[in-house]
Amino acid sequence: MPRFALLGAGFIGSVHAANLAAHPGIDFRLVYDVDQQRAEALAVAHGAVAATSLEEVFDPSRIDAVFIASSTDTHAEHLRRAAAVGIAALCEKPIDLDLDRARETAAFAQQSGVAVMVDFNRRFDRDYAELKRVVDSGEIGKVELIQLTSRGPSMPPLSYVAVSGGQMRDQTVHFFDLARWLSGLDPVEVFATGSALAEPGIAQYDDVDTSAVTLRLPGGALVQIDSVRRTGYGYDERIEIMGSEGMVEARRHRNGAVSRYSGASVVDDGLHPGWFERVQPTYAAALAAFVSSLEGGAAPIPTLDDGLKAQAIAEAATLSLRSGRMEPIKY
Amino acid sequence: MPRFALLGAGFIGSVHAANLAAHPGIDFRLVYDVDQQRAEALAVAHGAVAATSLEEVFDPSRIDAVFIASSTDTHAEHLRRAAAVGIAALCEKPIDLDLDRARETAAFAQQSGVAVMVDFNRRFDRDYAELKRVVDSGEIGKVELIQLTSRGPSMPPLSYVAVSGGQMRDQTVHFFDLARWLSGLDPVEVFATGSALAEPGIAQYDDVDTSAVTLRLPGGALVQIDSVRRTGYGYDERIEIMGSEGMVEARRHRNGAVSRYSGASVVDDGLHPGWFERVQPTYAAALAAFVSSLEGGAAPIPTLDDGLKAQAIAEAATLSLRSGRMEPIKY
Amino acid sequence: MPRFALLGAGFIGSVHAANLAAHPGIDFRLVYDVDQQRAEALAVAHGAVAATSLEEVFDPSRIDAVFIASSTDTHAEHLRRAAAVGIAALCEKPIDLDLDRARETAAFAQQSGVAVMVDFNRRFDRDYAELKRVVDSGEIGKVELIQLTSRGPSMPPLSYVAVSGGQMRDQTVHFFDLARWLSGLDPVEVFATGSALAEPGIAQYDDVDTSAVTLRLPGGALVQIDSVRRTGYGYDERIEIMGSEGMVEARRHRNGAVSRYSGASVVDDGLHPGWFERVQPTYAAALAAFVSSLEGGAAPIPTLDDGLKAQAIAEAATLSLRSGRMEPIKY
Amino acid sequence: MPRFALLGAGFIGSVHAANLAAHPGIDFRLVYDVDQQRAEALAVAHGAVAATSLEEVFDPSRIDAVFIASSTDTHAEHLRRAAAVGIAALCEKPIDLDLDRARETAAFAQQSGVAVMVDFNRRFDRDYAELKRVVDSGEIGKVELIQLTSRGPSMPPLSYVAVSGGQMRDQTVHFFDLARWLSGLDPVEVFATGSALAEPGIAQYDDVDTSAVTLRLPGGALVQIDSVRRTGYGYDERIEIMGSEGMVEARRHRNGAVSRYSGASVVDDGLHPGWFERVQPTYAAALAAFVSSLEGGAAPIPTLDDGLKAQAIAEAATLSLRSGRMEPIKY
Known part of the structure; x- marks a missing residue:
């Protein structure tokens, strides 16, 4: 039974902690966070122990796998450290916001x-x-032709946007x-355009907070993606x-299956x-797949390469937002 | 091309008139109504002529088929007269409210x-x-198991209920x-119970204006029917x-295909x-089937027997409303 | 934190065990089953202990509440024993198949x-x-007018039907x-009719395995319920x-939200x-409501009286199945 | 009651002929087509007369309005001729494929x-x-953000594509x-990319037969349009x-409202x-709006300017298909 340490005790860390604790094939040992009190609270709630230092975490005699859910700027360092001592890692995207460093x-x-x-968790939906x-x-x-809709209900705080x-x-x-x-298929070109409509301050x-992206796939198939930070009607995702x-x-997923009929409409x-x-x-499903792969020996998917490729598309799309033209994607 | 006369120039008569006029295989000749002015107006609007007497209508040298859409108490008489002179007939249900006379x-x-x-028009939906x-x-x-829902939006006038x-x-x-x-299959037994909820005056x-019916079919299959005279949400039919x-x-059929998403609901x-x-x-489709049958020579369906059998079930159901027990259906 | 014992380690017992273990406000202590090995296995899987005798379970110095999920014929006895020593109880329906004994x-x-x-768990859906x-x-x-559809995917074994x-x-x-x-409202009369269509052997x-029930509520409102033991399309429930x-x-709930369009249909x-x-x-939600009630002091709902009333309706419906008439319900 | 002449007796002409004949406020007089036999057949079927020359059509003493549904390359000429003699015109898009000539x-x-x-008929849906x-x-x-989906079921013939x-x-x-x-709002910029996937021969x-378009509106709002010539699942339009x-x-509109449940899926x-x-x-509705406007005196909408603007966007989009960049739209 693989012994896990969790890095990061923030919101998403707490989600992973619950899944680590509930998985019957995981021995959930340690939680580490720069805020030790937070690590302590989360560890206690799930029958684990708070690590007092990263040395405790990256000790292959005590830990077999780490779940890297700490702040984005620490992912690369933690990943490198795990790799250096032979500890398996399940890592939140991105590897690093700087694509070269990620590579x-x-x-x-x-x-x-x-x-x-x-952890591209949506693959496990x-x-x-x-x-x-x-x-x-x-x-x-x-x-x-593929269409993807990705629309969140509300703007994240500007402080988050600033480092996102x-x-x-x-x-x-x-x-x-x-x-x-x-x-x-790996897209070959990307066009993106967007606006700051929900929160002009992000300009x-x-x-941008509202954007339209078009990808060209090898052979000419097309992909349209709309991304919205703030809707007036909840969280909206469809493919x-x-x-x-x-x-x-x-x-789209609905909150429930109740319909109210009255007058000339149905609510x-x-x-x-x-x-x-x-x-x-999807988080528990992704974790289960990772554990399964550790047991079965096959390399886990999505791979680091999957992470890098998605980032490479994002780079080219970011470039296109400014250039107003189709940009080639460099993997 | 069969020459048609329409008996009855009320609301449903006007629906049939439009369909008679629009059907390319019908020669729409006459409209008869006890209110001659009404007949006149309807005839003119659809390129037909108002009959001044029933003799004009039931004249096989001038008319091949009648559409009987006059008041219920005249159906049997018109049907008999058409049969007597060899004129085909498409007849609104029922043949007569009195089942013996209908037979x-x-x-x-x-x-x-x-x-x-x-004219059980719903068969043509x-x-x-x-x-x-x-x-x-x-x-x-x-x-x-069959379930049928039949719910109208509003109470008919009491004057209508009184003779219905x-x-x-x-x-x-x-x-x-x-x-x-x-x-x-021909149902063998029926249970019905109902209440006067929408309009207590009909007691x-x-x-009753709200009722629940259960039929047993040969072999034991079951049918549930709910009938409602007044909903608060439009006309509701499903099977x-x-x-x-x-x-x-x-x-259920909807008025359109527009959805409005806002807050936590979808309208x-x-x-x-x-x-x-x-x-x-369904009215035009039923008429087309009748014409088709006239041309093809096969007997039109639904038959008079279909009409009688549905009435026989209604008789037994009406009896059950009072007896509180399953009643055998006598065809 | 109330200390719980679970009575019954069969399928539904194992569902309750998982919920008892996962609820943060429950101290899950004991599992009892006539098959002690089964009790042992379930207890171990959820961090509880297998009770070796009912005396251990009905000991108010060690247990505050029991979850009665044992075979139907033991419910009344367990309930009585819990009541006798002042231990709270969450009891699977029915209290007893014999309505007098249940009362x-x-x-x-x-x-x-x-x-x-x-535990009428559906109320917590x-x-x-x-x-x-x-x-x-x-x-x-x-x-x-209320309509309820209750349709299971497959016949239970005859051995189950025999004692159900x-x-x-x-x-x-x-x-x-x-x-x-x-x-x-408490229904006043019931009509039921049914057939053995899926499994003639149950006659x-x-x-019966396919039935139609009609209830009359005070004031004349109506309820239609269809109950089916075996569909060809999964589990179907709607209200x-x-x-x-x-x-x-x-x-109806669907398995997922994927639609496949091809040719002239959508799958x-x-x-x-x-x-x-x-x-x-609904099981976890019902358990949470029970615990909440234990903490808050208000009597938990659904009450024993709710259980008795539903049974009284079932008695009258069973009578109606044979009599072919509307039967009064005697609470 | 305005006297109408119809120009063009092809498929769409026959649709308009039926609507002209059915509209109670129209006096449907003439049908003209380069193929006189076709004009004759269509006129007869709808109680109109075949014109033997365009002079008959563009004669304001006999005709008040023309419906221009002839081949695209004749629209401008017919429109000019109607205008010259003071005859109103309802014109199929486009005014002319050449935007300058259209202007x-x-x-x-x-x-x-x-x-x-x-006749942008979809506005009347x-x-x-x-x-x-x-x-x-x-x-x-x-x-x-606006999304429009426009997907036809099958490739038009290459001969049509060639002149489209x-x-x-x-x-x-x-x-x-x-x-x-x-x-x-009038879009300010457009990006388009597309491929010949359904019929490589159109290259x-x-x-292209499969394309993705993005428009920018004043203020930064975005529009995504996908256009497909051939689906494997019928005609698909949604907004x-x-x-x-x-x-x-x-x-999307469905063909009917029937669902078939079996096994693990619903068809x-x-x-x-x-x-x-x-x-x-929408065709009848558009015609009714035109007649209404003739009677009411207000200028009919969509206007020629609406036609020109949609064409101007199409021009810029066609340019973008080749340039791979966002193109400004010149109205």
Whole structure:
């Protein structure tokens, strides 16, 4: 039973802690956070222990795998350290906001031979897995057009936006990964345009909150992605894949299945209030896949390379936001 | 091209007039109504002529077929007269509110050999025809349970209720026919219970406006029908047929396909305001089937017998409303 | 933190065990089962201990509450024993298949003053709670017609049917409770008819597998319930409540939200394979409500009286199945 | 009652002929077509007369309005001729495939003062009119993102593609108009990219059959349009408009409302087989609006200017298909 340490005891860290504790095949040992009190509280709540130093965590005699859920700027360092001592790692995206540094880190980790997985959790969504199954089965023929909608309910704080790397790298990157995974193809060119409509203040960071992206896949298939930071109607995510023989769609999720009929209209339950309600089950599923891979010996997927490629698309998209033209994607 | 006369220039008469005029295979000649002015107006609007007497109508040298859409108490007489002179007839249900008289009339008409069809128009609904096709194909196996919902938006006037024969004979009878037709079986027993909830005043006519009916089919399959005179949300009709291998449903129809998302709910277009908007296309389809049958020589369906059987179920259901027990159906 | 013992380590016992273990406000101590090995295995998996005798369980110095999930014929005895020593109880329905014995047991428990709750878990379903909220808000006006659909995917084994008390007492009873709870009214009369269509063999137990029930509520509102043991399309449950001003519906649940478009049709994810997938979250919610009530001091709901009333309806319905007439319900 | 002549007796001409004949406020007089036999047949079927020359048509003593549904290359000439003699005109888009010639023609017609309407029939769709109403009501706040899907079931013949002007001018132009109309704004920039996936042969015409367009509106709102010539699942059209306060969607239309449940899936009626079934009612509605405007004296909408603006967007989009960059739109 692999012994796990969790790095990061913030909101997403607490989600992972609960999943680590609930997984019957995991021995959840340590929680580390720069705020030791926070680490302590989270560890206690889930029957683990707070680590007092990173040395405790990166000790292969006590820990087999780390879950890196600390702040973005620490991912690369933690990953490198895990790789150096032969500890497996499940790492929140991105490896590093700087793509060159991310590449170096990934190369180092790959040479080390340790099992590393990037936590693109949406791949483990029940509906998206079904999309993938349908596409791979050939049922809709050759993929020709993909549409992805990614819309959050409310602007993150400006302090977050300031260090996020921008909408492409922070939000849309999940959908760049889904587009690659679902089509089985690496996009070759990208066009992006966007505006600061929900929060004009983000223009000071040269960022956008409402954007439209178009990708070209090898062979000419197209992908459209819209990314929105703030809707007036909850969290909205949907994917549609059209092929030469048919189309498959993962519809918006609703909060419930109640309909109220009166007068000339029907009022249904709306969308989830936030992203977390929508994607919550995917975190446990991703963790289970990682553990499964550790046991089975096969390299875990999504790989570091998947992480790098999604980032490379985000880089080119960010460039296109400024250039107003289709940009080639350099992997 | 059959020459038609229309009997009755009320609301439903005007619907039939428009369909008679629009059908390319019909020569629409005459309109008769006890209110001659009304006949005149309707005839003019559709390129026909107002008949001044019933003799003009029931003249086989000038008319090949009559559409009987006059008041209920005149159906039997018109039908008998048409049969007597060899004029085909498409007749609004019921043949007569008095089942014995209806039977005698039907027997007379059947002996005459003229083509007669009872206008159970819902059989010609696109979705119900698809239900029938699915059931007949064997796709859902043996029919085990049928549910029919029949809910009107508003109480008819008391004056109408007084002469309607009651909810079973007036409203539910359409669904008795649908249940027979869809299952291909003649129900053997019926239980009905109801209340005067929307309009307590109808209790004086020993009538109900909200009722629940259960039919037993040969072999033990069951049918549930709810009939409501007044909803607070428009016209509501749906049918569900469960078989041993699956289920098929004709869903409620919506007014349109617009959804408005805001806050925590989604507002969709509601149901049709009235029964007419829901079933309108079925009238033209029923007429077309009648004409087709006149041309092809096969006896038109639904037959007078279909009309009598639906009435027989309504009789037994009306009896059950009072007896509180399952009543045998006497065809 | 209340100390719990679980009675019964079968399938449903294992569901409750997981919920007892996961609830942060419960101290899960003991598991008892007539099959001690089974008790042992379940206890170990959830950090509890297997009780070697019922004396250990009904010891108020060690246990505050019992969860009675043992075989039906033991419910009354366990409940009585808990009440006798002042231990709270959450009891699977029914209290006893014999209504008189159930009444005596309930009377004894009520006199003892211990907190007892009957586990009509569906009341804790998110969608049904929303139905209740809408009805209570007055939004749909006065309740006039309720429809409940209860359809399981496959016949239980004949051995189960033989001791189940029949479809009304075993399956439909949940919906009798829902009808009472949602309407806030105690039905006065019931009509039921049914057939053995899925498994003719159950006729030897004088039982049915496909049935239609109609209830009359005080004031004349009606309730229709269809109960089916075996569908060809998964587990199907839906509720619709029509009032004088509108209607509210808890739709069927789907397995997922994927639609596949090709040719002239759209293939959607179907229903859950079984009842458990549909109602699973309600068990934890019911348990949480019980614990909440223990802490808050208010009597837990559904009460023993709720359990008795649903059973009384089932008795009258069972009688009606044979008599073919509306039967009064004797609470 | 305005006297109408119809120019063009092809497929779309026959649709207009039926609507002209059915409209109670129109005196449908003449049909003209270069193929006189075709004109004759269509005229006879609808109670009109075949014109033997254009002189008969453009004679204001006999004709008040023309419906220009002839081949695209004749629109401008017919429009100019109607304007010259003071005959009102309802004109199929485009005015002319050559934007400069279209502009000259429009200027001439506008100076003449005759009533002219461009037949962007989708504006008269019930659901799209409801979208417009919702947007204009302010219910969804300020428009921020619009998505339009335009997907036909099958490739038009290559001979048609060859003279169509390309996908932007022929297909997407309808959605450029809808985007302008629904937002109330003239797009300022456009990006388009596309591929020949369904029919590689169209590449010889420098055309595409699968494309993705992004428009920028004044103020930064974005529009995404996907245009597809051939799906494997029927005719697919949907529109979604997100604003700062909510979202409104006109969903795909289905062929019917029947659902078949079996095993683990639900099979629903699919989309319409072709564009005509989807938009058919809009033609009569557009014609009615034109007649209404002739009677009321207000200038009909959509105007020639609306036609020119949609074309200007199509021009810039066609340019962008080649340049790979955002192009300014020159009205």
